[in-house]
Amino acid sequence: WLPEEVSHDEAVGHVVLDAATQVTNRLRWNRSEAVLATILTGEADADWHNARYGYCVDKVPYDKICLPLVSAHDPQELWRVAAHEYAHVIVLNTAEKLAPHWLDEGIACLMEGRNPVRAQARLREKRTWLSPIQMGGAFEVDRRESSNMGGVQAAYDQGTVLVGFLHSISGDAGLMKLLKELPSHAHLADVVKKLFTGEPVEVALQRVYGFGQVDLFEKAREWSS
Numbered sequence: 001w002l003p004e005e006v007s008h009d010e011a012v013g014h015v016v017l018d019a020a021t022q023v024t025n026r027l028r029w030n031r032s033e034a035v036l037a038t039i040l041t042g043e044a045d046a047d048w049h050n051a052r053y054g055y056c057v058d059k060v061p062y063d064k065i066c067l068p069l070v071s072a073h074d075p076q077e078l079w080r081v082a083a084h085e086y087a088h089v090i091v092l093n094t095a096e097k098l099a100p101h102w103l104d105e106g107i108a109c110l111m112e113g114r115n116p117v118r119a120q121a122r123l124r125e126k127r128t129w130l131s132p133i134q135m136g137g138a139f140e141v142d143r144r145e146s147s148n149m150g151g152v153q154a155a156y157d158q159g160t161v162l163v164g165f166l167h168s169i170s171g172d173a174g175l176m177k178l179l180k181e182l183p184s185h186a187h188l189a190d191v192v193k194k195l196f197t198g199e200p201v202e203v204a205l206q207r208v209y210g211f212g213q214v215d216l217f218e219k220a221r222e223w224s225s
Contacts, residue, residue, distance in 0.1 A: 054071070056089055
């Protein structure tokens with residue numbers, strides 16, 4: 001942080017640490033990676049910044065979460081953003097970078113406290129439901145363009161619903177089991193299927209929940225209707 005922009009750094013640190021601790025405890029993460037939290041300079045809160053609302057970076061020898069300055073002045077907002085970005089660290093390290101966007105963002109949204117029921121209602125109102133391929137693209141658009149933000153928000157809502165549905169089956173433990181299955185190479189048949197489909201999540205979903213990605217999207221849509 002910049003001392004001239006964050007004079008109450010001790011209070012900010014306590015909020016960030018509490019968010020990280022609660023998310024760690026919920027997901028029972030082994031804290032295998034050190035994490036540096038940074039409060040972005042006020043200049044980063046600008047239209048030219050593609051990740052002005054916060055982001056997670058995979059670094060060595062630690063990972064890094066970057067939180068917007070505006071959130072540092074509101075403890076509840078700071079907790080929410082810190083929990084979201086810290087959840088990305090857990091997903092990144094547990095799934096070894098193999099989690100699809102919808103799973104990564106859905107878990108982060110759930111950890112920050114986003115309500116799947118409200119997300120369901122917004123999607124129904126907009127009559128929006130994306131396919132797995134469309135979901136990946138929705139998260140990768142240029143967020144500096146305001147015209148793209150409606151689709152981005154819908155993708156976040158759908159990710160919240162998808163993960164909310166999985167969570168309704170087996171809770172936080174099921175989500176962590178899914179993340180751990182993504183990089184698993186214990187079964188030769190699974191490796192072959194991963195190579196054939198190009199989607200590690202297909203195998204992981206089948207092993208943990210008994211259905212694949214396409215079925216998940218259909219089930220979650222019915223669950224949300």
